[in-house]
Amino acid sequence: xxxxxxxxxxxxxxxxxxxxxxxxxxxxxxxxxxxxxxxxxxxxxxxxxxxxxxxxxxxxxxxxxxxxxxxxxxxxxxxxxxxxxxxxxxxxxxxxxxxxxxxxxxxxxxxxxxxxxxxxxxxxxxxxxxxxxxxxxxxxxxxxxxxxxxxxxxxxxxxxxxxxxxxxxxxxxxxxxxxxxxxxxxxxxxxxxxxxxxxxxx
Amino acid sequence: xxxxxxxxxxxxxxxxxxxxxxxxxxxxxxxxxxxxxxxxxxxxxxxxxxxxxxxxxxxxxxxxxxxxxxxxxxxxxxxxxxxxxxxxxxxxxxxxxxxxxxxxx
Numbered sequence: 001x002x003x004x005x006x007x008x009x010x011x012x013x014x015x016x017x018x019x020x021x022x023x024x025x026x027x028x029x030x031x032x033x034x035x036x037x038x039x040x041x042x043x044x045x046x047x048x049x050x051x052x053x054x055x056x057x058x059x060x061x062x063x064x065x066x067x068x069x070x071x072x073x074x075x076x077x078x079x080x081x082x083x084x085x086x087x088x089x090x091x092x093x094x095x096x097x098x099x100x101x102x103x104x105x106x107x108x109x110x111x112x113x114x115x116x117x118x119x120x121x122x123x124x125x126x127x128x129x130x131x132x133x134x135x136x137x138x139x140x141x142x143x144x145x146x147x148x149x150x151x152x153x154x155x156x157x158x159x160x161x162x163x164x165x166x167x168x169x170x171x172x173x174x175x176x177x178x179x180x181x182x183x184x185x186x187x188x189x190x191x192x193x194x195x196x197x198x199x200x201x202x
Numbered sequence: 203x204x205x206x207x208x209x210x211x212x213x214x215x216x217x218x219x220x221x222x223x224x225x226x227x228x229x230x231x232x233x234x235x236x237x238x239x240x241x242x243x244x245x246x247x248x249x250x251x252x253x254x255x256x257x258x259x260x261x262x263x264x265x266x267x268x269x270x271x272x273x274x275x276x277x278x279x280x281x282x283x284x285x286x287x288x289x290x291x292x293x294x295x296x297x298x299x300x301x302x303x304x305x306x307x
């Protein structure tokens with residue numbers, strides 16, 4: 001094998017890659033004077049969030065993230081930016097009292113959230129990727145045949161993020177919200193056409 | 203023996219909080235209407251990331267379903283918002299949100 005890394009290490013490396021790329025994309029969004037560059041930074045951020053979804057096992061959402069967000073919504077944004085032919089925004093990197101206050105509040109928010117979330121750090125979440133087969137034990141415990149290690153996996157963990165359980169849930173448990181979403185999209189479509197139409201008064 | 207793998211759920215939640223804070227800072231400091239909209243999209247995405255992480259932690263796909271619906275609503279919001287921006291640009295030839303104060307009296 002050419003790259004003989006531990007799977008955990010690859011997972012950690014990928015997490016840091018996507019996390020740092022995502023944060024870099026967000027910084028590029030709020031610090032770029034040119035709206036087109038800001039939109040491209042946001043696309044970078046969307047792709048890295050899709051990578052984080054993949055590393056969490058949510059494959060369907062990662063695909064939807066790339067198709068809908070990076071594909072459709074950001075193309076719409078770029079289209080409107082190019083249609084309007086905007087000037088560069090001045091004073092993005094200036095540091096005044098308003099901007100300082102915004103950064104202070106943002107920092108306070110991050111500190112609060114990290115304080116709240118720190119208890120979650122011991123939770124098990126990941127399916128080990130170095131196993132080809134499991135032997136089922138009692139109490140939702142599974143032994144990996146390759147490494148003889150024992151993992152605690154809930155039954156839902158095996159189906160998490162796959163297309164089939166999501167499609168089943170959409171058509172049974174979440175049928176009403178699903179239909180409502182189609183109405184919302186239709187209303188948004190009609191509303192957008194009415195609002196953006198050229199009004200002629202006569 | 204229970205295996206705790208790194209990176210744990212806290213890392214994802216921290217990234218989500220940082221992205222949300224950056225989106226908020228963008229909304230508060232930028233004046234270009236389209237960039238403000240993109241910052242709102244960033245905030246929606248960071249919340250989606252937190253939802254997927256919690257959903258993974260609980261082993262329950264209800265959070266993932268919520269993410270799906272949030273994405274649909276975000277798409278609708280983006281379409282209507284961009285239509286408003288186009289209508290605005292048509293009337294004032296400017297989308298600097300400091301200059302848009304027609305509801306102010």
